[in-house]
Amino acid sequence: MVSSRGQVFSIDLTTAVSLSLVTLAVLYMTWSFERLRIGETIYAQSLEDASNRLSEMLVKTKGEPPDWEENPVNATSIGLAEADRVLSPAKVDALGRVGCDAVIHAPVDVTGCMVTLRSPDGRILRRIGEPVGGDSAVTSTRIVSYMNVTTLLEVTVWGYKQEVMLWRRGLF
Numbered sequence: 001m002v003s004s005r006g007q008v009f010s011i012d013l014t015t016a017v018s019l020s021l022v023t024l025a026v027l028y029m030t031w032s033f034e035r036l037r038i039g040e041t042i043y044a045q046s047l048e049d050a051s052n053r054l055s056e057m058l059v060k061t062k063g064e065p066p067d068w069e070e071n072p073v074n075a076t077s078i079g080l081a082e083a084d085r086v087l088s089p090a091k092v093d094a095l096g097r098v099g100c101d102a103v104i105h106a107p108v109d110v111t112g113c114m115v116t117l118r119s120p121d122g123r124i125l126r127r128i129g130e131p132v133g134g135d136s137a138v139t140s141t142r143i144v145s146y147m148n149v150t151t152l153l154e155v156t157v158w159g160y161k162q163e164v165m166l167w168r169r170g171l172f
Contacts, residue, residue, distance in 0.1 A: 043136065043159075044136060044138070047110065047136055047137075047138040047157055047158070047159060048138045048140075050104075050110050050138075050157050051138045051139065051140040051155055051156070051157045052140050054103060054104070054113065054140070054155050054157065055140040055141075055142050055153065055155040056142075057077070057078075057079060057103070058078070058079060058080045058081070058103065058115070058142075058153065058155065059080065059081055059084075059085050059087070059142045059144050059153060060079070060081055060084055060085070061077070061079030061081055062079045062081050062082070062088075062091075063075055063077050063078045063079035063080075063091065064076045064077040064079075068091075068094070069088070069090050069091045069093070069094035072094050072097065072098045072102070075098075075102070077103075078091075078095060078098075078102055078103045079091070080092055080095060080153075085142070085143070085144045085145060086144065086145045087117075087144050087145065087146045087151075087153070089146070089147055092117070092126060092128075092146070095115065095128055096126070096128045099128070099129065100112070100113045100114055100115050100128050100129030100130075101113065101129070104157070110157045110158070110159050111133055111134045111158055111159040111160060112129065112130055112132075112133055112134070112157070112158055113129055113155065113156060113157045113158070114127065114128065114129030114130065114131070114132065114154075114155075114156045115127070115128040115129055115153065115154070115155055115156075116128075116153075116154040116156070117146055117151050117152070117153055117154075118151065118152040118154065119149070119151060119152075120150060120151070120152065125146070125151065129156075132156060132158050133158055134158035134159045134160045135160055136158060136159055136160065137156055137157070137158035138156070138157055138158070139154050139155065139156040140154070140155045141153070141154050141155075142155075
């Protein structure tokens with residue numbers, strides 16, 4: 001009889017330890033998945049914030065110095081406005097020469113950007129920057145006046161998700 005009690009205790013202990021390990025593994029996997037999902041949400045929000053800040057800067061400011069388009073090398077910030085939401089064709093042309101990456105000043109891992117001017121019917125009037133790269137992209141749209149025509153200014157920023165950026169840096 002004593003040996004059967006020992007067997008029952010061993011089976012109970014083995015079952016309890018196995019169930020505990022399975023529960024811990026499920027909890028760890030769930031925690032890891034949620035952590036990754038939260039990180040992706042925060043990164044997407046960071047891209048959205050960067051796109052909104054960039055589009056607001058372009059349509060509301062003249063840049064620094066205000067005549068930066070004459071000598072883009074000395075520009076400390078780039079803006080396209082002649083007045084609030086009225087774009088200067090000379091500044092748009094200068095941005096086309098220096099490229100869209102010259103305006104990226106974001107604390108997030110933004111890989112690149114593209115600025116598109118569209119007519120109200122959707123035709124592309126001007127596109128500055130490279131095509132979208134990365135695996136996450138966000139576009140902000142603003143209504144502006146360009147060459148006395150109501151136009152849509154689209155600013156698209158993109159990047160790679162957090163784990164890709166960490167892997168590129170050798171931290172993942």
